[in-house]
Amino acid sequence: MTNLHRSIGAAAVIPLAAVALALIFPNQQAFLAQIAITALVVLSLDLVVGFAGLATLGHAAMYGAGAYGAALYALHVWAEPLTGLIVGGLAGATIAFLSALMLMRSHGLTFLMMTVAITQILYEIVNKSRAVTGGDDGLYGIVMKPLLGVFEFDFYGRLAFWYAAVVLWLVFLLLRHIVASPFGLTVRAVRDDGDRVATLGGNIFGHRVALYTLSGAIAGLAGALSAQTVQVVGLHSLSVTFSADILVMLVMGGAGRLWGGLLGALVFMMIHHYAAEIDPVRWMLFVGAILVAIVLFLPKGLFGGLEALVNRLRGRAPA
Numbered sequence: 001m002t003n004l005h006r007s008i009g010a011a012a013v014i015p016l017a018a019v020a021l022a023l024i025f026p027n028q029q030a031f032l033a034q035i036a037i038t039a040l041v042v043l044s045l046d047l048v049v050g051f052a053g054l055a056t057l058g059h060a061a062m063y064g065a066g067a068y069g070a071a072l073y074a075l076h077v078w079a080e081p082l083t084g085l086i087v088g089g090l091a092g093a094t095i096a097f098l099s100a101l102m103l104m105r106s107h108g109l110t111f112l113m114m115t116v117a118i119t120q121i122l123y124e125i126v127n128k129s130r131a132v133t134g135g136d137d138g139l140y141g142i143v144m145k146p147l148l149g150v151f152e153f154d155f156y157g158r159l160a161f162w163y164a165a166v167v168l169w170l171v172f173l174l175l176r177h178i179v180a181s182p183f184g185l186t187v188r189a190v191r192d193d194g195d196r197v198a199t200l201g202g203n204i205f206g207h208r209v210a211l212y213t214l215s216g217a218i219a220g221l222a223g224a225l226s227a228q229t230v231q232v233v234g235l236h237s238l239s240v241t242f243s244a245d246i247l248v249m250l251v252m253g254g255a256g257r258l259w260g261g262l263l264g265a266l267v268f269m270m271i272h273h274y275a276a277e278i279d280p281v282r283w284m285l286f287v288g289a290i291l292v293a294i295v296l297f298l299p300k301g302l303f304g305g306l307e308a309l310v311n312r313l314r315g316r317a318p319a
Helices: 002-025 029-051 059-074 081-103 106-130 158-180 182-199 203-229 238-255 259-278 286-295 301-316
Strands: none
Touching: 002 158, 002 182, 029 182, 029 203, 029 259, 059 081, 059 106, 059 182, 059 203, 059 238, 059 286, 081 106, 081 203, 106 238, 158 182, 158 203, 182 203, 238 259, 238 286, 238 301, 259 286, 259 301, 286 301
16 A cells, blocks of 8 residues: 555645646746756756666757658648647657667677767758758748647647646656566666576567657657647757767656656756856856766765665654
């Protein structure tokens, strides 16, 4: 019964946090939608970095593929949001699967540099395909149909926020189940001791390709959400800089926990939003200082530190 209560409590955190943020920031729901979308792509990165132990700077490739895929679908086929979301997820999964067939045969620094190279190649392809992608001007003029045929996308981002929050919540619940499944446990075993898993007959290559493809699909969903809610897609969505940003968010929150990705995205986006208002030029100094402090004093990230504090308080309670 205790485990059931914990599961229900964990499942309720994201909806409750969404309601709280909407009440605290009633006039900034478009910004809150971007936080939810960013948290989704950080979750996808956590699968690769935290659970598979594969350092990457190429996750923008899948995010950008999802964004461009959903945008082109809306502009030229059908501007229905949910089918566009599926298209974005498939686009991200396709890029991830094709990349993984090459990437999973390498490791270490070679793996890292190949993820950068793949992202740069995709960036240049999109940039040069001006007739289709708009090149460095990007795609704009995306007008989405009502969600479920009823809910209109508004200028203030109210629907965008709740739409993104629901998708984030559903994906989070799915990932909690996957990482606790035999597949998820095997992926973590490969991370910890791949040679032993191989000796026992485990398919290391297959598990890593499957996980990378799943991660790409989720990143593609995030990209599709961004295209549908912002209604503009630019080359930044395919940049290595964006990949580095989401990696910083994951390190800040704590890799390999899922919750850490959510917390890191929230904290980073809030710092970005308010620090950039104070100093638009040097706002990254704030992020850098906080990141250094986290690495030095909270090596497991913000969520790991928060979890340790709660456990310590619980330990003192009986006394």
